[in-house]
Amino acid sequence: MVRTLMVLGLLTATCHQLPAEETSFDPSRLEVTTLATQLKQPMELAVAPDGRIFYIEIKGQLKVYDPVSRQTSLVGEVEVTTAQENGLIGLALDPNFAENNWLYLQYSPPDFSGQHVSRFTVVDGKLDMASEKLLLKYEEQRLQCCHHAGSLEFGPDGCLFIGTGDNTHPHGDSHGYAPIDEREEKFPWDAQKSASNTKSYNGKVLRIRPMADGTYEIPDGNLFPKDGSQGHPEIYVMGCRNPWRISVDQKTGYLYWGEVGPDAGNDGPRGPRGYDEVNQARKAGNFGWPYFIADNQPYHDVDFTTEKIGAKFDPAHPVNESPNNTGIRELPPATEAFIYYPGSAFEKFPEVGSGGRTACAGPSYDFDPANPSQTKFPPHYSRCVFIYEWTRHWILAVHLTEDSDIAKIEPFMPDHKFTRPIDMQFGPDGALYVVEYGETWGVNDDAKLVRVDYVRGNRPPAAIAAAENNTGKEPLKVKLSSEGTLDKDGDALSYDWYQYRAGEQNPKPVLISKEANPEIDFTEPGVFNVELKVTDPSGAEAVASVPVIVGNARPQVSFVSPVDGEFFDSIAAIRYELKVNDIEDGTSDFEEADETGADEIDLEAPRRTALNLSLGTGSIPRGPGGAIDDNDPIGLRLMKKSDCFNCHAVDSLRVGPPFLKVAEKYRGNAEALEASVKRVREGSAGVWGKVPMLPHSQHSVEEIRDMVSWVYTLEKDNAVKVFDGFVGNIELTPAEVEKAGYVQLEASYRDLGNGEIPPLVGTAKIYLRQRKVEAEDADEVHGPRVLGGHTASGGKFLGSIDHDTYARFDQIPMDHVGGLTFRVTSAGSGGRIEARLDALDGPVIGSANVEVNGSWDAFHDVTSKLEPQSGRHDIFVVFVNEKRRGGLMNLDSVTFEPVTN
Template identity: 85%
Template sequence: MPSFKLICLLLCLGAAFTSTRVLSAEEPPYDPSRLEVTTLVTQLKQPMELAVAPDGRVFYIEIKGQLKVYDPTTRQTELVGEVEVTTAQENGLIGLALDPSFAENHWVYLQYSPPEFPGQHVSRFTLVDGKLDMGSEKILLQYEEQRLQCCHHAGSLEFGPDGCLFIGTGDNTHPHGDSHGYAPIDERDDKFPWDAQKSSANTKSYNGKVLRIRPLADGTYEVPDGNLFSKDGSQGHPEIYVMGCRNPWRISVDQKTGYLYWGEVGPDAGNDGPRGPRGYDEINQAKQAGNFGWPYFIADNQAYHDVDFTNEKIGAKFDPAQPVNDSPNNTGIRELPPATEAFIYYPAAAFEKFPEVGSGGRTACAGPTYDFDAANPSTTKFPPHFSRCLFVYEWSRHWILAVHLTAESEIASIEPFMPNHKFTRPVDMQFGPDGALYMLEYGETWGVNDDAKLVRIDYVRGNRPPTAIASAENNTGKQPLAVKLSSSGTLDKDGQELSYAWNAYRAGAEKPTPRLLSTEANPEITFDESGVYNVELTVTDPSGAEAVASVPVIVGNARPSVTFLAPQDGDFFDSLAAIGYRLKVNDIEDGTSDFEEADQTGALEIDLEAPRRTAVNMTLGTGSIPRGPGGEVTDNDPIGLRLMKKSDCFNCHAVDGLRVGPPLVKIAEKYRGNDQALEASVKRVREGSAGVWGKVPMLPHSQHSTEEIRDMVAWVFSLEKDNAVRVFDGFVGNIELTDAEVEKAGYVQLEASYQDLGAGEIPPLVGTAKVFLRQRKIEAEAADEIAGPRPLGGHTASGGKFLGAINHNHFARFDQIPLDRVGSLTFRVTSAGSGGRIEARLDALDGPVIASAPVEVNGSWDGFHDVSSPIEPQSGRHDIYIVFLNEDQQGGLMNLDSVTFAPNTQ
């Protein structure tokens, strides 16, 4: 096999082998910016696998037993059927495939965990009138698993080009225990669930394998030629195609070559040790049947040692040329086929051999291969650049890589795919008949996620319309009002020069006529007449394609100013202390709430006896204090929120406060449970409306497609308060929290508002101020700066996330902690790697050490526990640097879940 470096050299000399060998005169050079992601379905519940039908319908499964289908014609999703499953120990509906002749026979294959059977069924069902006919079930294959301990059931179905069905099964072995993250080969009498030799290395077990069968029309199957063992079953199950798998939970078959690919989720050891190599994840390729080594070998056949778990005596290394299974739990042959090296492999730390994979958590998945078809009429099919590419992806690291293959299906090069787009835990991918890539995104945490979705990735050809973004500075106040208009963020994806037109529409007129304000990109306009205006930006490219955005301008009334005198943003809240608040309000027309200021300046005094125009809303939020301004786009935002932040929505609306328009949560509450509300609201947003919520009309948003607006409105309708909002009147008050509220709340949000009296025809305006009060326990991933570690998902971590991939001298910074109310620091940690210590340093990375706590190795990456350190009395607010240290073993130190700033006892 040619070396990786030699292949790269040949590629350079041969001038882009992969992307040019099929490039036609009609296809312009590949442009990464033409890859666009469209969300098709949101609010999925733990999606597992998908399959695209020949007619473009997308079938997908959710782990609790639901089979659903998205119809691209109607853009609607329908529940097709539901199988009864157990979801204990990561079981459920875990595999899906459509028959190669699905268009004619409507056969669907499901891999699932029936409650009454200790294992998995692989069954064929028939769709009748678009619904799963439960009476049509044909159980092709069933295999048992131990259910005493968790985990690793894998689960994945894929047809090859010859009509064979491949079935991924996990090693069904507990990943922790006394193996310390190395090979789980515990042969003690009561440790059967901790011994992968019973399954992966056992030729008479269906677990820890990829099976291959050929389904027959009568609902049975035959064993094809070329599997690992003979059809008589004397040496091993004849259905086994590859053995020695740990958790091959995503498999794929190259429809051109028939080669099998799968992602192998590896063990947890952070460093090489006396028992053998550290953990690696693998992308495997099987050109023919074989043994892929687990639990004796990993990566490029790095060998583990035999271990006597009774006395922890470490024996000899296993031999990849002649592996032997001597476990008393083995029911198959003793001498196994030689082990095969992984195709691609990588540990948690950065890895020089495959630098493209990065570092962090590991959950490798193998996706589809792609071959460009010039005869395919689709205008959104992937370009020739990706022909002969294997797409691999990472559930934990959120990336996709395009592995360019040679004619012999070896690695030519590895290219990051859409590296500037955040995919939220891709869990399955498949190319459709249109040559577009369909993907399930599982969502941020291990569990049910609001951001789980089905997406389609297209390669868009031809001229693309520009994107318009409009904003305004100083767009509310007394006349004359100088308003700075900005088109910052406006762009043309094709790099063409844009023309600009700013027009003002007087609100309230029966037939509003536009007044051209400017043709500059960022003009400053003075409004001399009072009134409510909508200012619209139109940008046009040389081909005539245009986009529109708008901002409101309110002239004749100044917005009031509201300030919290107490508490201050970032203060702690405790169950024993009431939250006392004091507000200050200044309004040009109404006056001030500060009597001393009124006496000194002659300003009017606001009537404190009429407090209904002043309110403090208290909301208890889950998680950590939100970061960033309301209009800042973050990678974790749902697609609807991303679209709204890129549009003009937040010029007029806040999520839970008054601006020009109503709070978005109020809109959600008004229309919740109304089946017709979504489409009616989509129509109003697209075409414009007036009088629904107030005097200020909403302009048409024709710059957005109906699909985009539907995503935006669906996100608004999904909004709910984490807890009921408690409202307090007046400029001064006390808020009592119950112990239950403190226990539940991640943070307290106080938002003060004052509504002025308006000015004639100009409607009243609201001024707001907001502070967040923090829980003493702060999630590690919510640090203000993270240098080195990576935020990862974990079902045992509070909030479902933690900081992992931690090495020596990595750090996390927490800003402006009120240390005068802190007596000790508690770190919630775990380590199956090197361990070390944590230091808390004051105000700088090399600042004074105020706390230090050792982190011992406990053999688990998710067994979080607390370690604490007292601190000397401090005053005021300080930045705290949490620094991770281990001078001797500098990689794979620990995971950090949270930091608690415990109160002082004085």
Template identity: 60%
Template structure:
């Protein structure tokens, strides 16, 4: 969804894609793709859906659960300014957003949402008063009903055109599963209305499966603009309909100059052509005038689906796109429909011969803004002239953005992968601001809540660019003297210029001079690679500065700790990959070795004549059971965004939630700064720039690799930690603990903190083993190919693995084969059925067992089958391989697997 914020209409500024010089740019300027740079503006987003940009640059963004946020693109500050009560069942929620064309004067915002007390969608106008959404100001502009008995396709997208008309995307509200087999859902049987898209997308008297067009009036009502698909008297169809024959047009956009409508339409699931018609295609469409775009009778370039009798299974003739007819018993509108228009761009899951630039894989097509080059705009972030008259289409499932270059008549001229070396993690909305920078919402890895959901900005940077400093070190911790190897070979200059290097070391901690000041920085190297010997104990901050010939610099830093060796922690039991039983104790046995402290293995201590680590060390050894989401859900694990960033950084080397390591516990930090809001900004500064003396002599290194927005999320998480934030834990070298909650997998972490040495700080080390329940959800597999996780209230974990193809497989790693005698699978099929094979080591490895999966006529009526396995020892990957060489697609659904012990 892309909107404009011009005066009087947004379309005349924001959808313009400008070039990037501070002064006039020549139209013939060559484009260097490496000059497009991506930066994070805001994180900590929860299922973000759409954004719009105000004339003053403020960004407004909605989240599915009903939240409206305002974001300052310069500071990254994110504020919640309103919340609507919505239902989020199926795909409902707060799904559409548009600022009024005169937002600067009236502060009106339009929202498309799913009220809990109304079976459908509502489009209302609200006023923002004192920077808050005034719920009492609601003007209910328009609403349309839907069925909520079955899923799917609620779409949801709002967009203003240059003439002040409001466009509304609506889905066909039809269940695509079961007997439709991934083709057109044309089920006319009694009580099967939710499976018949003829009742919605093909129905002139339904608002579903359409793009509607209305003109909002100042009093909160609307009028019908000229040029919609049907007469204003409603005699043939609803007068609000501009485009019909859509399946799920969930992202729409309007060309600010031509007024042409663009939208991405998500297609059906069929993986191959069949007697019912063509395989599934996604579409990027263009409507210059009102029209019918074919669904559910046609897809792609008007490839026709056959009319199917769902009672007898008889496959009939297909329709003529020039004169489609809706004869469905569920049709409330006209029988004779307008001619069907072919898609502008269309592609299947497989590689497209016509549009090879789109690649292959999952499909969720979206349409973004059309760029126009403005040579007079002085912005330093605008795109080059080569992107004049270019539509930006994007793919939520394939993680890409494609530049669709249009000719002077708005016909497709060329497709070009935009920033091909960059992955956009499920882009869900795009918009240009007044300065020509492209803002992208990255939804994150899964349909659920993602810690990596964020708003990013794309700039085109001209002139000399600063180099990027990257430092690595080997042998950075140990007893003195230590010989440490440094490398800057990861550093680079974006312009290809040669770099000079400056390595310096500052010793802190116990090495303070008599006047209390830290020792001066010492030059230790000027090469990309070198070795340096540290003879004196201390904590050293190593700083690498790289410089290009123009004087632009970049700095990074890393620590070297001399005088104390890092301990080693090893699990003697359990082993990585072992099974555990939820709710039952998990016993463990550990050994710890440390150069200074000794070893917990008394026999080893006696043999090597080193100190034994006695039982008092148990207070320095903590074992935690951490629930783990895996497979596709790993990225959607319900983890705060700040914690996710902390885990990716080096914070946990020095800090734990509620116990002292090298640095203070998070709970102590939170306690100290409770009710001191000013400390948030100070802490962010300390994390980025580094600090010492706040919690002791040991310095905290700078973390300039993180953006202020990222550090803010990290610090906000630390400030939120409470004493009850820890996972189940135990102490000692031999003990047990009971994992909390219900989870397929746990990570058993044993962390030992040594005593330190004199003034050299304590060091910690962690041993880890992954344990799994014998009852595993199919979607928790380490790898899924030729299938994908899907949601269902009837599945054990709320999900199952479906859309299974021939030769698809799941991979489960490190299975202790000597602990498994059989596997019970929970399956269902209303499609082709097939066979399941259990193979060791690879998809073609040793066959340990298998079973046929019969068609039971219901995709979600799961039943169990047990597969006896050939006895095998050791640990290895197990592959669950799906077979049906004849049908090849739509084989079965797999909900879970139970690894039964040997009898």
């Protein structure tokens, strides 16, 4: 087949001559495979000619994923400072990497106020630190944060492009508009010192040609003469704010980059609202910042001492008259953005949607019919540049004309959530490799490396089996379900359900139904495995299974107290009381037993009862299983869709062992992962007890590896406590209360079993909430962005807050709330915070004024008394300033104060 495709590729030149499977595009054939998880703040990746994927993490680590061994290893580590968003920020492989093993890193050395761009050699799979050749270094101001950008890409002619940010504090008195504060002490707040300064390397995309001896030369066609008389000759593009992801079209040599824009939410007297941009540079040029944005919309000159607003800047003749400018005064004319969009919905480019903004650009794709890969992207995406959004979680395919103009923009895999994509590249196999950063600006458990393939040919079906009422006394009527089973090719499937007893040697499956969703009567006690096999017309099949336990009813466990969703306080112990009902064993409620004649549970029952307490960060989890599905790691998502939780719990015994026990047993064993994958795939018996684990051949090896990898990450941290008995008191230390975002209480009771029928465990789970909630942990944040700050509790806060944006906190027990305390700061417009009941336009039950204190990180408390309420309500925290609508404040936390008499 490979040889056939190669011949077809050599004989065909146009799309209509390709095989039928190439001329028809089926988006359902795009499939995502997770290659590596637990990445720590990943920044960029680069795919080697042999298929290895190199990637960097901001704290200085260079790692590689080997597609043959499916293992990730540390290649090397450079010493960096991570202050003010610095670190290891750029990576590129030499065009001749297969022969010379050279790679290039852009990083922030701790002993130099700026960035290094260096070449290293990889020797025997490790970074040879002694091989470093420093090509270029450039200084930055480190008095204030931030915008370092950082991105490396080679063009088709061997030139290296280097993205650099404007190194300008984004807030201050600019209120989210052009940061052109020329006051002497406000140097870090003036982007004219960098982005529009021809003698600064900041706020640019540089272009150099690395030489074999570790030096570089200036290629023809850069923006300024090679003699440096007008500006640094390395500058290819100037007038950039934060070009933190760049890419080069390997066919045309055109440069693309995502430009992270300013924060103003609306047009104002100083100029246009904030836009993010995706730019295309066909040649060297000035892209306008900080004087212009989007389609060259001009800002006004502003005297920051008097706040007098002057004339608009002229995109045809921009002039840099800042005292912080060390370059030429009259600048090249400004170039309009290729694509641009604000925070709100935008008619010109409706495909981008609305929300926060962090634009990224690249890579480009051209279909190669001679590539034998069966997973390469199809001709549908030929002449496309892929743009993506770190904040909005999407990827878009921008189809280009032969002249590289925009033909159309279409969503790419819109039904799949890419969790903050931060870099993408096509590999030699024509598949797309994506690094997903994870949910927040920090270290995330859901950061991962994934591959997107276009799968050709017949695809096997995916089988899902579920059972309702699959545990209980005989006779037991069990509803079996194949809901969710599908064939991606749309083929009709046949369904076969088999039953066999667990634990038997060489069991003989008995066909019990050929219906998709049968109802089966089990009349004999025993432990059974019920297997669903689905088959397509080509004979491809998939299998899923569920256990059925007949002869013992699962005990029912409930909390008498406390009540789910209540507050916990450091001044009071948490008193709990549990109730257990079991058909065979009796009840723990002695009064109920007297009234109904039911048996009382035996005296040993409290020893079989456990209450697990764990402290979690963030807000109370929501959704099935107590977690938000969209935010679950891929392994957990796959497990929820499979049958894993029919037999296992995370930290309590069900039919199989707790996943925490599995993690503790195998963690640190280098060979355990693949052995566990094999057991899950093929089934096993006798490892953890009598009940065998069924085969899970319905899952691919990659899917099972994701599942097992998630299990191996589980750790019982030092905040987990276990209590025995039906009643008791839980004491929390002040340190534990301060640390916890919520308390999770999970009660379990293990019954006595019934002869050969194994004991079953019943569970109940509730959550108690912290009065102080980190603002970034709100149940919904609409408008503001989650940012990092060393003075914020938890290291994060809500910033970029504009008028009429909000954060929502769900189902607060308001009869226990007498006021709200907001931890805030403002060096912008200030304003008012309103607490509204149940809706964005609901009644205002409290408000607090936020005065400008001249700092973005000097957080302090403001408090609002609330009108008395009863019951549970959603609280909308709405930010208001009708006159100065942008850059209002930062919010660190919200505290729901107790009612006082």
